[in-house]
Amino acid sequence: MEKANWTSPVVGFILLGLSAHPKLEKTFFVLILLMYLVILLGNGVLILVTILDSRLHTPMYFFLENLSFLDICYTTSSVPLVLDGFLKEETISFSACAVQMFLSFAMAGTECVLLSMMAFDRYVAICNPLRYPVVMSKAAYVPMAASSWAIGGAASMVHTSLTIRLPFCGDNVINHFTCEILAVLKLACADISTNVISMGLTNVIFLGVPVLFISVSYVLIIATILRIPSAEGRKKAFSTCSAHLTVVVIFYGTLFFMYAKPKAKDPLGADKEDLSDKLIPLFYGIVTPMLNPIIYSLRNKDVKGAVRNLVSWKHFTR
Template sequence: MGKANQTAVTEYVLLGLQEHRNLETVLLLLCLGVYSVNVLGNALLIGLNVLDPRLHRPMYFFLSNLSLMDICGSSSFVPLMLVNFLKAQRTISFPGCALQMYLTLALGSTECLLLAVMAYDRYVAICQPLRYPELMSGQTCVWMAVLSWGAGFANSLLQSILTWRAPFCGHSVINHFFCEILAVLKLACGDISLNALFLVVATAVLSLAPFLLICVSYVFILATILRVPSAAGWHKAFSTCSAHLAVVVVFYGTISFMYFKPKAKDPNLDKIIALFYGVVTPSLNPIIYSLRNAEVKAAATALKFPLWSHSPEQGRYEMTFAFCASFSRAG
């Protein structure tokens, strides 16, 4: 059946918002601008993390992974979508659709896991400061990142195999901007209960479980912060966690609104919300981290003005461990 699907359909039609051409023109300009911010902002974060020794720490290592994932996730569908906005006939080949669906699903799952790992890093830094070098060693961080990426891509491979084995009966019109897995499964003309079951299990394991781990981590972090008597300690704790917490709220808030809201009477609204999740949300991460993080600002300044790169403020190198030590003394 899977082979029949592939030989019967060689390309798919992506409907987008063909009935609202004026709106698509607006979306073209908005998405092009936001996508540019996404790529440039996240590439800048990666560059800063690589070039500035002050950022060679676990938190920024995971932030670089998150930035790379945001660039890849948007790039997997936005360029083709922008081109399709200019065309009357919007098509994508079967291999292109399969790859697009695989990448968007894989990178979405990976982001959930990376956000959980970053929450664990903040938990160890604040609640287990004396064990931070041991628990968050370079080798441990690499393994955490590899497992996050590996689990996300392995899950996507399984979901993709199950999806393309479903009977489609030659249906080739996808009512979406890109090959999103739920939009593709709507083309199936047979039983997809197994697909639904595996999607539910994957959502529970790779989305809800990381979210619960994030919540538990911040419960312990909050409990530790409340035991710190000094206002300076409070400020340091909130400054080191606020950016990550903001990214988590934006990411999971958008997902929750997209999948758990009442079904819209106009299906185009659901597509626009999905577009917001796929295009706008990744571009917010570099903005949030650059606005809320003094070290990122300092690294950007040093990169822009090389004469400042040899600042005498060597204490920044030890800021994380000094911060952790303040919590251990408070305890």
């Protein structure tokens, strides 16, 4: 695909990828391929054990199952295209770029809401254990998970619609490895102030509000844990939420760094993408989904026991 000229509308884009150095491209290809296989294996096993092991049929593991499925969908929407781009100059049609923008933003938004739902689940389990079966009944946690997907999808639809309605009549080269919305906005040949404002509002809704909610939940959780008289009891209580807290810190830390300050189009530097603007999405888009099942498996005895049962085929010999 040739670069579009400055008078014709853009019908497709060229993705430059992670690096212009061939040796680095080969290294990235191998690393990302290995990480993607680990993501599929780790999250796939986690979904499988939560389905097969009746001990894991609880709200916490239902949310974890959703998180694993989300991570698989999130990475599958972009990683195959990224890998293909390492082998040749990657071109993508305007419609395919829009679909990729929608899926990646929807998955990120869904995860933001889902992680806050998981924090609420841990709050009720530790701070109000006697009411836990009532508050976190199936009639409650299934709609909670469903609403996470619905909210993330709705927000992504708004942002994708606002982006694709913009005229792209100049350079069609995206200095990124996917159709990342901030990178695409830099190519628009029109005022993007509406997009920047909507992105700011979304940051408040999907970053500010969930982080505040999660922070308050964990302040109450920690206060409750500290009131437990025995050291063993405190350790057991904290172990039930330490994995979630670790995932929250990693996910929101990278997401805040990338999206907390929306970038308007800079005519003087639109073609000078900061390397961090590629590596940070790579981290929360590939590394984080790879770490999630590892973190939950290492910090949860029930999950480790279920995985051992699955490996030894105990589920099929009972």
